[in-house]
Amino acid sequence: MGVSQHESGLQPGPGAKRAASGARPGSTAVSVSGVSKTFWRDGRPTQALHDIELGIASGEFVCLLGPSGCGKSTLLHIVAGFIAADEGQISAHGERVTGPGVDRCVLFQSPTLFPWLTSRDNVLFGPRSRGLDNEETRGRADALLATVGLGDFKDHYPHQLSGGMRHRAALARALINRPRILLMDEPFAALDAITREQMQNFLLDLWQRERMTVLFVTHDVEEAALLSDRVCIMSPRPGRIVDIVDIELARPRDEALRDTAEFVALRHELRKRLASA
Amino acid sequence: MSASPATEVPGILRASSGAARHWLISIASVVAGLIVWQVAAQFVIRDPVLLPTPVATVGVLIRYLGMPYPSGGETLIGHALTSLGRVVAGFAIGSFIGIAIGAMMAGFRSFRAVVDPFIEITRPLPPLAFVPVLIVWFGIGEAPKIILIAAGVVPVMAISTAAGLDGIPGEMLNCARCLGASEWYTMIHVRIRAAMPQIITGMRLSMGLSWTSIVAVEMIAATAGLGFVILQAGQFLDTSLIFAGILIIALLGLGLDACLRRLQRHLDPTMRP
Ligand SMILES: Nc1ncnc2c1ncn2[C@@H]1O[C@H](COP(=O)(O)OP(=O)(O)O)[C@@H](O)[C@H]1O
Numbered sequence A: 001m002g003v004s005q006h007e008s009g010l011q012p013g014p015g016a017k018r019a020a021s022g023a024r025p026g027s028t029a030v031s032v033s034g035v036s037k038t039f040w041r042d043g044r045p046t047q048a049l050h051d052i053e054l055g056i057a058s059g060e061f062v063c064l065l066g067p068s069g070c071g072k073s074t075l076l077h078i079v080a081g082f083i084a085a086d087e088g089q090i091s092a093h094g095e096r097v098t099g100p101g102v103d104r105c106v107l108f109q110s111p112t113l114f115p116w117l118t119s120r121d122n123v124l125f126g127p128r129s130r131g132l133d134n135e136e137t138r139g140r141a142d143a144l145l146a147t148v149g150l151g152d153f154k155d156h157y158p159h160q161l162s163g164g165m166r167h168r169a170a171l172a173r174a175l176i177n178r179p180r181i182l183l184m185d186e187p188f189a190a191l192d193a194i195t196r197e198q199m200q201n202f203l204l205d206l207w208q209r210e211r212m213t214v215l216f217v218t219h220d221v222e223e224a225a226l227l228s229d230r231v232c233i234m235s236p237r238p239g240r241i242v243d244i245v246d247i248e249l250a251r252p253r254d255e256a257l258r259d260t261a262e263f264v265a266l267r268h269e270l271r272k273r274l275a276s277a
Numbered sequence B: 001m002s003a004s005p006a007t008e009v010p011g012i013l014r015a016s017s018g019a020a021r022h023w024l025i026s027i028a029s030v031v032a033g034l035i036v037w038q039v040a041a042q043f044v045i046r047d048p049v050l051l052p053t054p055v056a057t058v059g060v061l062i063r064y065l066g067m068p069y070p071s072g073g074e075t076l077i078g079h080a081l082t083s084l085g086r087v088v089a090g091f092a093i094g095s096f097i098g099i100a101i102g103a104m105m106a107g108f109r110s111f112r113a114v115v116d117p118f119i120e121i122t123r124p125l126p127p128l129a130f131v132p133v134l135i136v137w138f139g140i141g142e143a144p145k146i147i148l149i150a151a152g153v154v155p156v157m158a159i160s161t162a163a164g165l166d167g168i169p170g171e172m173l174n175c176a177r178c179l180g181a182s183e184w185y186t187m188i189h190v191r192i193r194a195a196m197p198q199i200i201t202g203m204r205l206s207m208g209l210s211w212t213s214i215v216a217v218e219m220i221a222a223t224a225g226l227g228f229v230i231l232q233a234g235q236f237l238d239t240s241l242i243f244a245g246i247l248i249i250a251l252l253g254l255g256l257d258a259c260l261r262r263l264q265r266h267l268d269p270t271m272r273p
């Protein structure tokens, strides 16, 4: 695997407070500073996020790991621009986030394909909505569908695809816009174990080739360890980033990694830190 | 396994697909119904005023297709076209208003609170109850007839439109936005598009309702229309003509529903085989 002892897979986190400036060298893709969010329902407040600091370098793969209900989705939706933070600032590639933008594409737990469109028309939705339907984009849509293994399913409707295929179609639909940042909200959580592993491997491959910035939300320790360069561990509500762990497993990573002693130890360590968060 | 006796079916059924099989059974059921009707009318009731046979009904239907009824009036084809015109006009106007109200209900919470009680009150009311008051308000021309049909359509369309628009997951709208669609584009191409199958379902329901109220409508001083024919024939105990009128209403209703079903299949790929 190219990594010596299993200790080296894990570097102690530098601590949450340093995070905003703690993006790795290179340009900053996402910067979140001092973000808090409280939801009000029936006059009762739920504080979902408290003073979040997070910096993500361009091309970095960062996981948000935390228990269910700790505010991971809320943070992702704020970065996506779907909801506004009560306090704090978010910027993407230096520009303040004030709403959704094509530079940041979100993938949800359900693939949310448009059921009335074929896979190909789903992929073309983004360009068409911006009046960019031409020979070139159509060619790119076909190429992307082939990349995600749906070359023979271009004219199929979502209900005719399997769960994994739908997720791959959703990925192709996101990638056609060439987003610099992918925001993924537990995208594989609803899949069966085998399909989930396939999708994780597929994502590793894709990231290795494209090197886009990814913010990936999960509550699965193994998934976080396998995919990320850095894992941000969140505390239960109100969500705060309490620990940041650098994952220094060599890349490219693949299937075989899952069974190495190094990986198992890393998983164990992450689980321990999550429990004490 | 496949040779087990339980799955043995006649060749024609076994060879066909599920849909074709469904059709065959339905057709057989209609034929059986007609035979029971014929036998009951001919050998059990034996009184054409109480119950004409299907053969006699079709005979009357064909005879009056080209012959005026009552003398000096329209032919059956003319009556059918008159009723069809009223139903389609009332349905179109009612759908338009109902869809607009439903869209506003989905868009504005307070608007929904305002119209909800009216919809809940008017929905179960029988159209017949409004006939006298509509005559007082709008006279005896075409207007009260079309209004009566439209009034039945509006609440049904409003409810199904609002439900269709409400039923779209927020994630799908967010998804469209982050793929680059403007709010306007998302409204038309995602929100309304996603609600279309349910809106068409509402249309099928209200098309049925429109035919249901045609007899009530044509009690309003009508001189033509299938409801008028049925009422008129009833006064002369011409039962076979009543049945002929009912048969035409059934066929027209089926035909219009088939058009809407086609549209629904076209708009909703999950309904296609
Ligand atoms: N729209 C909302 N209205 C009220 N409360 C919400 C809303 N969205 C999320 N919350 C609350 O905020 C907390 C964090 O939610 P979420 O970000 O979805 O958590 P996670 O994705 O980590 O499971 C939860 O307690 C949830 O109930």
Ligand SMILES: [Mg+2]
Residues within 6 Å of the ligand: A072, A073, A074, A185, A186
């Ligand atoms: Mg969540």
